[in-house]
Amino acid sequence: MAFDHVDIRVADLAASARFYDTVFAVLGRERTHAGDDWAEWDVWGVIPESAEQPAASGLHVAFWAESAAMVDAFWQAGVDAGFASDGEPGPRPQYRDDYYGAFLLDPDGNSVEAVHHGIPRESGQVDHLWIGVSDLAAARAFYETIAPYAGLHVGREGDDRVQFRSERDSFMLVADGRPSTRNVHIAFEAPDRATIDAFHAAGVAAGYADNGAPGLRPIYGPGYYGAFVLDPEGHNVELVIHETP
Numbered sequence: 001m002a003f004d005h006v007d008i009r010v011a012d013l014a015a016s017a018r019f020y021d022t023v024f025a026v027l028g029r030e031r032t033h034a035g036d037d038w039a040e041w042d043v044w045g046v047i048p049e050s051a052e053q054p055a056a057s058g059l060h061v062a063f064w065a066e067s068a069a070m071v072d073a074f075w076q077a078g079v080d081a082g083f084a085s086d087g088e089p090g091p092r093p094q095y096r097d098d099y100y101g102a103f104l105l106d107p108d109g110n111s112v113e114a115v116h117h118g119i120p121r122e123s124g125q126v127d128h129l130w131i132g133v134s135d136l137a138a139a140r141a142f143y144e145t146i147a148p149y150a151g152l153h154v155g156r157e158g159d160d161r162v163q164f165r166s167e168r169d170s171f172m173l174v175a176d177g178r179p180s181t182r183n184v185h186i187a188f189e190a191p192d193r194a195t196i197d198a199f200h201a202a203g204v205a206a207g208y209a210d211n212g213a214p215g216l217r218p219i220y221g222p223g224y225y226g227a228f229v230l231d232p233e234g235h236n237v238e239l240v241i242h243e244t245p
Contacts, residue, residue, distance in 0.1 A: 002151070002166045003126050004240050007038070007045040007185040008056035008110070015107040016046045022081045023104065026074045027063055027114065029124035043126055049183075055108045058181040060130035062113035064121040068100045074114035075102035086111050121168055129171035131184065131235075136160065136175035138232040143173070145206045146229070149199035149239060150188040180233060187226070187238035196227045196239045203229035203237075211236055 010016040017039040021031065024041045033040035038047040044063075049055045065071045072089045079085055087103035095101075101115040115127050133139040140162050143152060147164065155163035160176040166188070190196045197214045204210050212228035220226075223243035231237050 002168045002189055003043055004187040004189045004238075004242075005040075005043045005045060005185075006061070006126055006129070006187070007047055008059065008108075009049040009053050009183045010046045010106075011049055011055040011108055013039065013046065013048045018081075019078070019083055019104075019106050019112075020044070020046065022077055022083070023063075023074055023112065023114070024124055026070065026077045027065055027124035042124065053183050056110060056181070056183040057108060058110070058132045058179045059184055060111040060113065062101065062115045062127040062129075063124050064127040065114040065116045066123045068116050070123070071100055071102045071114045071116050075104065078104040083107075087113075126169055128169060129184075129186075131171055131173055131233075132178045132181045133173050133175050133233055134180045135232060136162065136173060139173045139175075142203075142206075142208060142231045142237075145202055145208070146199055146237065146239075149190070149195050149202065152188075182234070185236040185238065187240050190239040190241045192241060193225055196225060196241060199239045200227035200229060208232075212238075 020041060029041045031039060032042050038045055065074060075089050084105040086105045089102035092099045092101050096117050098118045101113050103111055103113045106112050121127060143164050147153060151166050152164045155165040155170060157163060161172055161174045163170055163172045200214050209230040211230045214227035217224045217226055225243060226238050226240035228236055228238045
């Protein structure tokens with residue numbers, strides 16, 4: 001299993017849509033939804049902030065690129081459009097021997113990367129997230145609780161971080177003094193309704209906040225069946241299946 005979608009709240013929908021249109025065009029992704037309520041590029045979406053849910057902050061997201069040249073073009077397109085660099089294109093051997101990345105800041109200050117390395121994915125798909133947390137042990141315990149249902153396992157880890165991996169992507173929980181990440185929605189693919197039901201039951205039984213019981217959500221699309229639990233940092237974590245009508 002893997003990410004089904006990742007959504008973030010944004011302060012200015014038009015500005016964020018322009019940023020992501022700019023970088024996804026280079027990565028070969030077009031908008032899959034455009035409207036006054038949200039914008040989406042396949043698995044990645046942006047939603048206007050609200051009084052209860054302000055703009056996401058402190059997040060790092062990396063999108064896979066087909067080549068180092070595409071990474072260069074991603075960065076150049078962003079800078080040419082007036083967006084701030086967060087790291088020029090180049091090798092980052094501290095991550096992998098073949099890791100080549102470049103970084104920009106989106107309009108809310110989140111770090112957005114294009115990366116190329118030897119584990120191929122679809123261009124423009126989420127490669128990994130870095131999520132700052134205030135309590136690493138508490139965050140780890142939550143994701144270990146849902147791991148059997150979300151198809152996750154622990155990857156690399158250290159004193160101030162732990163990685164969770166799925167079949168094709170990953171996220172890192174980091175407690176290294178950086179500000180905690182705020183207001184991210186992560187949805188994981190599920191194979192069937194029973195897994196979603198079990199995920200929700202396990203999360204609630206472990207004391208985590210229910211944010212939506214298992215059920216159909218036709219507002220999101222026909223055959224959309226999901227359930228939601230809040231992690232210790234307040235992020236909305238979902239398991240979802242898109243059933244054929």
